[in-house]
Amino acid sequence: MLLQQVINAISLGGIYALLALGLAIVFSITGLINFAHGELMTLSGYALLAALMMGMPLLPAAVTAVAAGALAAVAMERVAFRPMRGASVTSLLLTSFAVSNLLKVVFQNAISARGKPIAMPDWMAGVVPIGSFTIGVGPLMSIAVSALALLGLELFLRRTVMGAAMRAAAQDFNTLRLVGISANRVIAVAFLLSGVLAGIASLLWIAQRASVDPMMGFVPVLKAFIATVIGGLGSLSGAVAGGMLLGVMEVALQALLPPSLAPYRDALVLSGIIVVLLVRPNGLIPAVDTARS
Template sequence: MEIALQQIINALSLGGIYALLALGLAVVFSIIRLINFAHGEIMTVGGYGIFAGLVMGVPIPAAVLMGIALSIIVAVGMERIAFRPMRGSSVTSLLITSFAVSEILKVLFQNGISARPKPISLPPSLSGTLNIGPLTVGIVPLISICVTLVAVSGITWFLRRTTMGLAMRAAAEDFTMLRLLGVRANTVVASAFALSGLLAGIAAVVWTAQRGSVDPLMGFFPVLKAFIATVLGGLGSLPGAVIGGFVVGAVEVFSQAFLPDSLAPYRDAIVLSVVIAILVVRPNGLIPAARSDRS
């Protein structure tokens, strides 16, 4: 029982990171039909921003804010430079553009910074554990869970209670009609990228806190898992992206914890098999997106 509870906490911690990244992917996809595979590099930029802040000697909270701000700036700049000129192009063209941006940023990281991991030192107070009844829980996983819950709650409030949030939800339903009503498309799309950058920056904070380092490929595998979570939840569905993230995290953690050693090398294949099995039963995802077809 204690082991199961421990793994549930680990699953919530890892699934929260996938949920944040999947939500960022879903926000952009729901509006302009773009799966932004450069989203992982936005997360990596946030990690390097934290590293740069710590190297400059700023306090950790300021370094964290620096990393998140840098992720937002890069996300908005990416939309303006790379994706806005491609708006209206085919899904294939947008996909190729996102891969190209991803590879360009990886090369810049590797040659402009370093191909090796850069360590990020945490205060000793964050490296300890807490005893909760019979459980011994790391402080960083608990912080990760709390940060994820606060971030998802904040994004939900933004989308439901603010003018721009309502405009983004309306754009996800019918972008053409929204433009006919006089809402500026560029503002809505840029805001969606800024929101995805914010989520990637928060994910970078949590991920680097758990890993203790940042490297050029830091965001690749988390965003790949987040994409799987987005498809599992229902492509373009924001609640589905969050639920899909937690499901993928749970399957990954529990398969790692309880699989026999002989099957450990097949963990990722087992995770994908579970996802495929769910999609066979629910081909549109756990919570299909409700939207109108549009070009």
């Protein structure tokens, strides 16, 4: 039971970490908290549903879903956020809320206000024997995919020219402009990566619940935002740490709380977050520099 709960905690924390990283990448460069990030997750879910209904095998359908999230993120930046560049933080927040609500209305009216089931392969409900224990295939796959995605992002940021430009932009965007690197390109790639991460998180979330609905991305992204605050707003490593901590806290309380206190799990999680922020007001791993464009 203990091993199973550890696996569940890492699995859930990995999903929160992916979403928190998507938020942190955009914030570290533009200073924008994109609350429409949850709708990228939902859109990827609907893209997966459409691809499967068209007869695609699971793997190509999953790639299609992630690509849909990435392209939607780039389009969102170009249409909604680029014209608002240089506006106040309040204006940017209002814009992200407007885009979020607009997409929810589109999903509800153009598709359905109710959840749509997505059939998952039977093998995803199986178990893997480890000695005298059995671990679910779904959580193990979630951990593996999350780890590969985080490793891929780390390699991109450390080993590519664009990754180096993005890390430099997170520390001092104005200096980056002076050396001739296109601000539009760096910001577009940041949104592209956030969309890819939202798409991957969507696949892992759907693998656990086997359905998609217009509000699917709301709660996970809200918790991912909390994770970015815990980790240190604008810190990529902090976003991962915050997501993992939040996942561990939720699973631990779910397993340890008596039935009479189970309904108060989220309240206790938030109380724990307050304690963390009282001890570390700037987050677990604060960003090195908060200079923005």
